[in-house]
Amino acid sequence: MLEIQRIRQEKEAILAGLAKRNIDASQTIEAILETDQNWRSAKTQLDQVAAEMNQLARTIGELFKSGQQAEASALKEKTSVLKTQEAELKVQVNALEESLQALLYTLPNVPNELVVQGREAEDNQNIFEAGTIPQFGFEAQPHWDLAKKYKLIDFELGVKVTGAGFPFYRGKGARLQRALIQFFLDEAIAAGYEEFISPHMVNEASGYGTGQLPDKEGQMYYVKEDDFYLIPTAEVPLTNIYRDVILPDGNFSIKMCGYTPCFRREAGSYGKDVRGLNRLHQFDKVEIVRVEHPDNTAKALDEMLEHVKNLLDKLELPYRILRLCGGDMGFASALTYDFEVYSAAQEKWLEVSSVSRFDTFQANRLKLRFKDDKKTTLCHTLNGSALALPRILASLLENHQTANGIQIPKALQAYTGFSVIE
RNA sequence: GGAGAGGUGUCCGAGUGGUUGAAGGAGCACGCCUGGAAAGUGUGUAUAGGUCUAAAGCUUAUCGAGGGUUCGAAUCCCUCUCUCUCCGCCA
Structure with missing residues (x-):
């Protein structure tokens, strides 16, 4: 606001x-x-x-x-x-x-000066690329086929037990999922973020605090009996820790991280965009959230970008960073960088992280301020995915497939306990 | 789920209708005292808004939240919410 x-x-x-x-x-x-x-x-x-x-x-x-x-x-x-x-x-x-x-x-947030005017994804600015797109000597399989072949994910079972968009992970698939979560959390903690395990449902006030409410009710699962919303991202509970808070002085830099499942109704999505892991109703994500003094926001954003880059480097995935144009940015954001990983079999870029600064937009709703001499001033908030799991898993499977199995990146092997899925 | 007790400022804690935005204490900040410190002592110590070029000043609202009674409410009434105790249920 x-x-x-x-x-x-x-x-x-x-x-x-x-x-x-x-x-x-x-x-x-x-x-x-x-x-x-x-x-x-x-x-x-x-x-x-x-x-x-x-x-x-x-x-x-x-x-x-x-x-x-x-x-x-x-x-x-x-x-x-x-x-x-x-x-x-x-x-x-x-x-x-x-x-x-x-x-x-x-009224949505006012874009940062770096943001260009634009209408759609094509107008986003590609500002960084890293990694190499693999060349296979065979026909690369999409992750949904690989997941089936190696018994990693069972989509049909999810449909039976719950519905579309709620897959089961099994065997090495489940283990890989857990390894990724652990890896992401360890990296965030090493970078100075405090880990939180948060509630997976929030009340209405929290929904307003981070901007999901009003208007975006339809995107969240709602528990009528108790008036709770299932969280669409850990951003909601983590940021709302600081709702109605006045920090005692200007000398602060709050760094939080948390793993949670994320629940999104994704009403209106259909077709090949939702195939396999590309778009789910429930998915896992490690989120990093920061509360900063306005003078420190630019630096914090850079640090977050470096953090995500580092994760993708260690996972040995080809990726690019886009600076979103005005028309493609989220409602509350002032500046957003999307990380996209190239998915070698689908032959397209998949968004795996979105790192944004909100400046005072969320803080104003949250009433999150700090004392500066006698004045109270709004803080700045930032957050980013580090990282969202499903598309990472998809691109890991697709990019690291070989004729005989799927290679696990070195950095992950300590977490998975295996180096190849056969 | 049932019964009861409670939610007051940074904290503790008084306050059952009339200068109570709120006694008293602690903490904190600044000053005095001291060679320095402690003790002592003085002053200050919420948030949001309106008015104002700005500051000062004036003014409104806020004692869990919302509504009501009254000329007047932290104090009385209603609804909701949270905490605690006992019972029930339960991983």
């Missing part, structure tokens, strides 16, 4: 920024400013009436104390007019506040 003060002061800059998302926000901004103006004047009136009421109540109290019943009763009658006024103004103020809030919720 953008700060209202910022909209008042930097209207033009915000409009220019949002244009990079192909959004013409001028009408919304005008509506916001007008509502804000109306709200403020109504609020001022309400405050004045309330002040008068308070003054009267105090006087009445004193009169009663000194036994001047008649005078007190006379004053009491005066209050009835004020009371009606106050009630009316209160309704007005509340209504304006609500519509202001609703309008603010509709």
Whole structure:
């Protein structure tokens, strides 16, 4: 959520920024400013009436104390007019506040200066490539065939027990999955992130805190009985640890990581995009989350990019980094880098990580601030996948396949306990 | 799930209708005292908003959350929520 003060002061800059998302926000901004103006004047009136009421109540109290019943009763009658006024103004103020809030919720974050205007994936900027795309002397098999051949994943069984998008991992497939989680966590911990095991369901307030609510209810599984949402990413519980928190000084750098399953309804997805492991309703992910002083955000983002690069290097996978264009960025993000791994048999790039800075956008909703001398200032938040498992698994299988089996990268062998899947 | 007790500021803790944004204490910050420290002593110590060029000042709201009663609510009533104790159930 953008700060209202910022909209008042930097209207033009915000409009220019949002244009990079192909959004013409001028009408919304005008509506916001007008509502804000109306709200403020109504609020001022309400405050004045309330002040008068308070003054009267105090006087009445004193009169009663000194036994001047008649005078007190006379004053009491005066209050009835004020009371009606106050009630009316209160309704007005509340209504304006609500519509202001609703309008603010509709505005996405303003893109960083590095972000280019663009509409779709083709407009993203390729800023880095590493690794080599393997050449096979045989016909490479897609991961769903490999998974079946080596009995690593059973999609049909998942359909039977739950539904599409909820696969079973079995045998070495399960072991490989567990190895990856452990590997990712160990790497994150080595990089200074504190590990958390979080709840897998969150309440409504947390959904609002990180921006899943309102509007994206349809993306989350919802437990009606208890009003809980299944988390779509560990970002939600981890970031919400800092909801309604004021850090005591500006000297902080909070680094958290956590493994969780992630639940996504993915309503509207279909076709070959969802084949095999490409898109699941439940998948595993290790997430890294940071809360930073605004001065440190750029550096933190760089560190996170390096961290993910390092993971992919160790897994010996060919990958590239894209800086997302305005139209392809998430709602809350100011700057996002996507990591894509080349999947040798599907012959396409698969997104395996998304690293973003949100600046004050989430912090404003979360009310996450720090004390700076006497002022309280909003913190910055960042997060990134490090990494999401299914597509990593898919590309491991596809890129490291040989005629006789699947080679496990060296860095992983200590975790899997085997070096090849035959 | 049933019965009961409770949720007050950074912490402890008082407060059952009238200058209570909130006694008292601890902690913390700054000052005085001291050769230095401790002790002692003084002052300060929430958040969000409105008004204001800004600061100061003035003002509104906030004692788990929301609503209600009242001229006036931390204090009374209702709903929800969380914590604790006992019982029940249970990995």
